[in-house]
Amino acid sequence: MASTMGVQIGFVGTRFAGTDGVSLESAKWAQVLWDNGHVSHWYSGQSDRDKATSMVVPHAYFGHPDIEWINRRAFGTRTRTPDVTQRIYTLADYLKKTLYEFTRRFDLDLLIVQNALCIPMNLPLGVALTNFIAETGFPTIAHHHDFYWERDRFSVSAVTDMLWMAFPPALPQIQNVTINSFAQEDLSHRRGVSSILVPNVLDFENEPPQADEYSSHFRKDIGLEEDDILFLQPTRVVPRKGIEHAIALVAALKNDKCKLVISHASGDEGNEYLQVLMDLAESSGVDLRLCDHQVGDKRALDADGNRIYTLADAYSQADFITYPSIYEGFGNALLEAFYYRKPLLVNRYSIYVADIEPKGAKVISMDGYLTKDVVSKVERIIRDKAFRDEMVDFNYEIGRAFFSYGVLRRKLRALVTNFTGQDNL
Structure with a gap:
């Protein structure tokens, strides 16, 4: 763990690109962390972040043909064929190796997983993250935007065993973050897992720019x-x-x-x-x-x-x-x-x-x-x-x-300090 200066943080998700909520909120988290000397790196299947601090692994994207193949066979049915199981675990093993590489390449101290351990858009990635964290004890903040039980399309499943294992996993190395009080209560009731409530935020400390000629x-x-x-x-x-x-x-x-x-x-x-x-x-x-x-x-x-x-x-x-x-x-x-x-x-x-x-x-x-x-x-x-x-x-x-950056700053300070022992956010 970093001793005095900023923490090297790795954001992990299926996609960090565009204007979806996960991409936007992760950028806000990274900004608040950067303002306080912590450096962010990015692991995803699609990315519009700085290439020098990013690792793009195509199979981490939920839209990859292999992942879509799995999803078609994992949901809407109660049983799966052996080749589906094999494909999930083979890809999970491959993705786990890339997570090891990601943490080594950027000498990371802490992972922040964005939505990849709560909604099963990419089953192999969730399984890979769970196994990686279980094997390494890697300090991890899991930021949960959407749970699978909130979406009808995941209600009939042939992968219930994996959902219970990895979405989210109940591991002591993970601090869970939920974005609303209902999700916080659901996670506690369904999994016996506690979480810190961190609402979505905007930079209310700085007024928006005035409308201009453009x-x-x-x-x-x-x-x-x-x-x-x-x-x-x-x-x-x-x-x-x-x-x-x-x-x-x-x-x-x-x-x-x-x-x-x-x-x-x-x-x-x-x-x-x-x-x-x-x-x-x-x-x-x-x-x-x-x-x-x-x-x-x-x-x-x-x-x-x-x-x-x-x-x-x-x-x-x-x-x-x-x-x-x-x-x-x-x-x-x-x-x-x-x-x-x-x-x-x-x-x-x-x-x-x-x-x-x-x-x-x-x-x-x-x-x-x-x-x-x-x-x-x-x-x-x-x-x-x-x-x-x-x-x-x-x-x-x-x-x-x-709902300001100041609120986010206070919440992140507590989360990072729990791992580092340093109140430097």
């Missing part, structure tokens, strides 16, 4: 007028996001200036839901815009010379945020709305009710269906600037108090 083109580039009222749905197009409620809200406002814009792509779970939404918007008379091709990780120009905007640019130009999700592991878009000082509609999903609502946030909330009262409150927010400003300023302070 972001000011966003509305025009997606076909909106300057005086249109932009309702932003800042999520992927998947059924659990409840986007039909956003369409119903805009329809109920009966204002041709209100336009609904979705920032992220469809396709993760097929395009059928997207088609349903488009048909619903058309029949409801709602102007629905899909701008996922114009919103990316960073500002750029596409092949035709059109501007690519960041999600921050989209937030800066939005008038109202719709977030009518049916289920969320935490709710990053809600924190983003607080951070960018935008009013929002929230469908009271369970984690919001348990972990966020008690903090006193001021949002327009609904309970699974839209009411006239909800619509009238949204109308007031649109026309009453003083009311709107008071609401969003209050929510920013809620974010600063409970």
Whole structure:
């Protein structure tokens, strides 16, 4: 273990690339650790991190053909054939060797496993990590974003033995981290495993940058007028996001200036839901815009010379945020709305009710269906600037108090100190 200076930390996951929650939160953890002298390295199947500090192992990615072959045979059935078992353990043994190499190459002191020991997107990687940690006693923080028992597609399984062994393993060398109180309780009840609750965070200690000349083109580039009222749905197009409620809200406002814009792509779970939404918007008379091709990780120009905007640019130009999700592991878009000082509609999903609502946030909330009262409150927010400003300023302070980098810093200090004995975070 590092004696005086920073700790050499290895992040392990299936993918560290793009704007999924695991990639974003791991980057925040690495930033807070780096600010305090700890150096991060990256092990994954896909990566957009610095090549000099990364080790990319294609079989660690859940989209690798061999891993997809296993998943097709592991879930949706109760039994597996011997070749499935053999393939899983052969790949797990190979991946375990690469983990040994990763820790040696970068002389690591500590592993932080991001979601690879809780949701079985990559069974061999979970088994490999469990065996590696059991064999080496390697100090490990396991950051759990999603558990398999929270997802219907893993409910029928031919690999229950492996799920109990490795998702997550009950090993004394692992400190478990959960992102909401329900997950914390579930892990304790199901596995007898304790965990530290670390919510998702944003950098509320530093104000977001002001909208600039580049972001000011966003509305025009997606076909909106300057005086249109932009309702932003800042999520992927998947059924659990409840986007039909956003369409119903805009329809109920009966204002041709209100336009609904979705920032992220469809396709993760097929395009059928997207088609349903488009048909619903058309029949409801709602102007629905899909701008996922114009919103990316960073500002750029596409092949035709059109501007690519960041999600921050989209937030800066939005008038109202719709977030009518049916289920969320935490709710990053809600924190983003607080951070960018935008009013929002929230469908009271369970984690919001348990972990966020008690903090006193001021949002327009609904309970699974839209009411006239909800619509009238949204109308007031649109026309009453003083009311709107008071609401969003209050929510920013809620974010600063409970969901800031300062909160993450305190939590990580305790986790790292438990291994190093040094309070140097």
